[in-house]
Structure formats: structure tokens, C-alpha cells
Amino acid sequence: LIPEVFDYVARPFRRLINYFNQTMEIRFHEYPDGVRFRRNKAYADIEAYLSSKCTAQATLLKAELIKKSRSIVYTVDAGEQITDSLNGVKVRWESWSIAPKTKCISKYPAPANKYYSITFPMKHKNYVLDQYLKHVVQQGKAIRSKNRQRRLFTNIPSENWWDYTSNLWSHVVFDHPATFETVAIDPKTKEEIMAELQRFTAGKDYYAKIGKAWKRGYLLYGPPGTGKSSLIAAIANFMGYDVYDIELTAVNDNTELRALLTDISSKSVVVIEDIDCSLDLTGQRSKQAKKDEDDDLVEEKKDKEKDDEDNKSKVTLSGLLNFIDGLWSSSGGERIIIFTTNHKEKLDPALIRRGRMDRHIELSYCKFEAFKILTKNYLDIDSHDLFDRIGQLLDEVNMTPADVVEHLMPKTPDGDAQTSLESLIQALEIAKEAQKLAAVKEEEKKQGTKEAERKKELKKRSPAPKKTSIKSG
Numbered sequence: 446l447i448p449e450v451f452d453y454v455a456r457p458f459r460r461l462i463n464y465f466n467q468t469m470e471i472r473f474h475e476y477p478d479g480v481r482f483r484r485n486k487a488y489a490d491i492e493a494y495l496s497s498k499c500t501a502q503a504t505l506l507k508a509e510l511i512k513k514s515r516s517i518v519y520t521v522d523a524g525e526q527i528t529d530s531l532n533g534v535k536v537r538w539e540s541w542s543i544a545p546k547t548k549c550i551s552k553y554p555a556p557a558n559k560y561y562s563i564t565f566p567m568k569h570k571n572y573v574l575d576q577y578l579k580h581v582v583q584q585g586k587a588i589r590s591k592n593r594q595r596r597l598f599t600n601i602p603s604e605n606w607w608d609y610t611s612n613l614w615s616h617v618v619f620d621h622p623a624t625f626e627t628v629a630i631d632p633k634t635k636e637e638i639m640a641e642l643q644r645f646t647a648g649k650d651y652y653a654k655i656g657k658a659w660k661r662g663y664l665l666y667g668p669p670g671t672g673k674s675s676l677i678a679a680i681a682n683f684m685g686y687d688v689y690d691i692e693l694t695a696v697n698d699n700t701e702l703r704a705l706l707t708d709i710s711s712k713s714v715v716v717i718e719d720i721d722c723s724l725d726l727t728g729q730r731s732k733q734a735k736k737d738e739d740d741d742l743v744e745e746k747k748d749k750e751k752d753d754e755d756n757k758s759k760v761t762l763s764g765l766l767n768f769i770d771g772l773w774s775s776s777g778g779e780r781i782i783i784f785t786t787n788h789k790e791k792l793d794p795a796l797i798r799r800g801r802m803d804r805h806i807e808l809s810y811c812k813f814e815a816f817k818i819l820t821k822n823y824l825d826i827d828s829h830d831l832f833d834r835i836g837q838l839l840d841e842v843n844m845t846p847a848d849v850v851e852h853l854m855p856k857t858p859d860g861d862a863q864t865s866l867e868s869l870i871q872a873l874e875i876a877k878e879a880q881k882l883a884a885v886k887e888e889e890k891k892q893g894t895k896e897a898e899r900k901k902e903l904k905k906r907s908p909a910p911k912k913t914s915i916k917s918g
């Protein structure tokens with residue numbers, strides 16, 4: 446009770462002090478109406494903002510381990526003060542906590558009355574209200590979204606009967622360790638992507654200013670094992686977004702697709718992997734559906750086929766494109782959509798035309814630059830005597846980063862960089878031989894077909910023997 450009395454008694458004094466100092470005070474209560482379930486969002490943002498400032502200033506901090514985000518978060522404990530300034534305007538924040546008023550014992554005791562108060566010179570009232578607080582809330586939001594536990598959603602229904610939260614998407618914790626530091630791609634491309642994404646976070650206002658919809662679309666293409674999925678994870682981690690992985694083959698029709706896409710929250714990366722395999726680009730049914738059909742009993746199918754004709758799996762390219770465009774314009778939320786494919790040339794130009802996908806990123810075989818990033822990550826070395834040889838070999842041989850890292854990982858607990866690199870060289874040399882052999886075979890095959898063609902040509906030219914027919918009469 447004492448803090449409450451103190452607050453009550455102190456109130457007129459504070460008013461007096463504010464009056465004489467020409468200062469103004471604003472309070473942000475955690476539960477503005479004293480109702481447990483209605484938490485003030487601004488309070489949470491301010492808390493996050495102050496926690497980023499507090500470690501340097503406050504003498505009493507509250508530490509908390511945020512679930513699974515693997516980081517300890519410090520907040521200002523009650524009674525502590527923090528000064529902050531923006532563009533020369535100084536403000537003072539204070540954290541307060543007052544015990545709840547209720548005396549009866551309840552199953553749901555009323556929450557402690559906690560609030561942050563900000564005090565600032567009266568003459569800066571407009572600046573603080575219009576700009577400073579906006580800045581605080583924005584920064585706080587960004588910090589909160591970074592700290593929150595992120596999720597990976599898929600549209601394969603959950604098998605857990607207790608997971609009734611959403612019957613469209615099921616989710617697991619998104620905990621992929623890939624970052625822009627760990628993915629080995631062309632450094633220039635990487636920098637460009639990061640700069641773009643940073644601009645993207647700058648937000649709606651910026652995009653409105655330059656007259657563009659607030660969106661980003663990427664097409665990642667390249668052979669298997671070149672880091673497409675890793676790059677997606679890195680982007681999601683960089684942005685602090687959730688990931689929605691759409692398995693198109695599991696979507697029955699455009700209606701279902703629309704339901705799925707409209708159920709995606711803001712701040713998310715929407716991923717459609719292997720777009721060439723999951724969407725039949727003639728605009729009709731998915732290949733998976735066709736394959737399933739072949740596998741099933743043909744007879745049983747036949748009579749059903751007629752009735753099913755109209756409601757068969759019909760995710761069409763145009764449907765997908767419409768929804769994607771709609772997704773951008775309707776919701777206004779921050780979303781990044783990423784398609785991946787192993788065969789860019791197979792894709793319909795409509796899907797990948799510039800403007801729809803902002804950038805096409807090729808992920809390719811491991812070259813020396815990428816290799817250096819991998820050795821830095823896996824072996825923690827920047828240079829080695831064997832690097833020159835490996836650089837040469839990588840120029841001549843196509844090896845995916847996935848295969849390279851296979852060799853970089855130590856095979857035994859006491860394996861060192863030397864052994865790893867030697868093993869890689871060996872593999873590269875074997876691959877080089879194989880590549881040569883394949884080239885020779887290819888050449889032979891070409892010669893063979895040429896020979897066959899020549900023979901065919903000759904055959905055509907020489908007159909065919911006349912057929913004689915005997916008419917019976």
C-alpha cells in the first residue's frame with residue numbers, strides 16, 4: 446500500500462515541480478483501464494525502446510530470458526530513471542510500479558499498476574508529441590519484432606489433434622541458423638540485397654514517396670544445393686519475419702489458395718519453392734496431382750472422373766499471379782515473396798517478368814569468393830597454402846556449395862583444416878576427371894548422332910524398292 450500512498454501524496458508536489466520547472470509529464474500505463482487482458486501496445490514499445498537504452502544508464506535492471514530467442518533482455522526496473530535525447534531535445538523517463546488496489550484474494554489478481562512516465566521541457570511539447578514519441582514507438586516495435594519468437598508456417602495440415610489454432614496453416618518454431626554472414630554468395634549481390642532490404646524496412650512512407658507498392662519479390666534460381674533455401678532463411682532472419690512456406694501441390698484450387706494467402710500475417714516471407722514443379726505452367730493442374738492419378742487404380746478413377754471434372758485441382762498460373770498482385774495491394778503489410786526454381790528457363794515469362802519479381806538472383810556453383818566465406822565459417826581460416834590450388838580447381842569444376850561444405854566439415858573430432866582441404870581437393874580432382882569423361886562421351890554421342898543422321902539422309906536419297914501387289918480378282 447505504501448507506494449500507492451506515496452504516489453497519492455507526491456502527486457501535488459510533482460505538479461508543483463513541473464509547474465516551476467516548466468516541464469510536462471506524460472504517463473503510459475501498462476493496463477490503461479486496469480483490465481488485465483488489455484495491455485497498452487505503446488507501453489510494450491516503450492519498454493523495448495528503453496531496454497535498448499537502459500544497459501548504459503540505469504543502475505537497477507530487470508533481466509529476463511526471452512523464450513527460445515536465446516537472448517537475455519534487460520528492462521528498466523521500477524523506480525529507475527533514464528535520460529534520452531533526440532535532436533538536442535532532452536527527456537527523462539521513469540519507470541513506476543504500484544501494487545494493485547484490491548485486497549481480496551482472487552484467482553486472477555489485478556495486475557500491478559505499472560507505467561512509464563516521460564518528463565520534458567514544456568517548450569518542446571510539440572516536438573515530443575509529434576516526433577520523439579513516434580520515434581520511440583517505431584524503434585520499440587522494431588526491437589520487439591526482432592526479439593519475438595518466429596515461426597515457420599506450412600500449409601500441410603497439422604497432424605496434432607490439439608493444434609486447432611489454424612486449420613489452414615500449421616507452424617513450428619523457425620530456428621534456422623543461416624544468416625547473411627553464413628551464406629556464401631557473390632559478395633556484391635549480397636550487399637545489394639541487404640541494402641534493399643534495409644530500405645524496405647524504412648517502410649511504407651518511403652515507398653509511398655517513391656511511388657512504389659511496399660513489396661519485394663525475389664526469384665532464386667540455380668541447381669540443387671546452391672543455397673536457395675539457406676538464403677531464404679537468411680533473409681527471414683535478417684528481417685525478423687515469419688516464414689510461410691506454400692506447398693502448391695497441396696493446394697486444391699484457386700479458392701483455397703486465396704484463403705491461404707489472405708490468412709498470412711504482416712511481416713512475413715512467403716515462399717513457394719520449386720515453382721516449376723508445383724505449378725503446371727500450361728496453367729492447369731499440378732504435376733503431383735497428375736502423378737497421383739497415374740498411381741491410383743485406373744478403373745476406379747474412370748467413373749469418378751466425370752463428376753470430378755469441374756472441381757479437380759486447379760491452381761492456375763493466372764490465379765496465382767492475381768492473388769500475388771492482390772496480396773501486395775490489399776493488405777499493405779510488409780511482405781516479401783520468394784520463388785525458387787532449379788530451371789528458370791522453364792518458367793512462364795508472366796511469372797517472372799520484371800516488376801513482379803524485383804530481382805532474379807542466381808545461385809550457382811561454388812567459386813573461390815564463395816569458398817572463402819565457407820572456409821571462414823566452417824574452419825575459421827582466411828587463408829591457407831592450399832587455397833591457390835582449390836581456386837584453380839573451382840574454376841574448372843562445377844561443385845555446389847552443399848558438396849563443398851560436406852568436405853569442410855571435420856570427419857573426426859581431431860580433424861583439422863589441412864585434412865578438410867585435402868579431402869576437398871581430392872573430391873574436386875575426381876569431379877574434374879568425371880567431367881572430362883562426360884565431355885568425351887558427349888562428344889562421342891554427338892558424333893554418333895551425326896553419323897546416324899548421315900546414314901538416314903543417304904537412305905532417303907537412294908530410291909526405295911518398289912512394292913508389288915497382286916490383285917486378286
Ligand SMILES: Nc1ncnc2c1ncn2[C@@H]1O[C@H](COP(=O)(O)OP(=O)(O)OP(=O)(O)O)[C@@H](O)[C@H]1O
Nearest residue numbers: 627628629630668669670671672673674675846847
Ligand atoms: N551458398 C551457400 N552458402 C552456405 N551454405 C550453403 C550454400 N549452398 C548450400 N549450402 C549448404 O548446403 C545445404 C543445402 O543448401 P540449400 O538447402 O540451401 O540448397 P538449395 O539451393 O535450397 O537446394 P534445393 O534446390 O535442393 O532446394 C545447406 O544446409 C548449407 O549447409
Ligand SMILES: [Mg+2]
Nearest residue numbers: 673674675718
Ligand atoms: Mg531448397
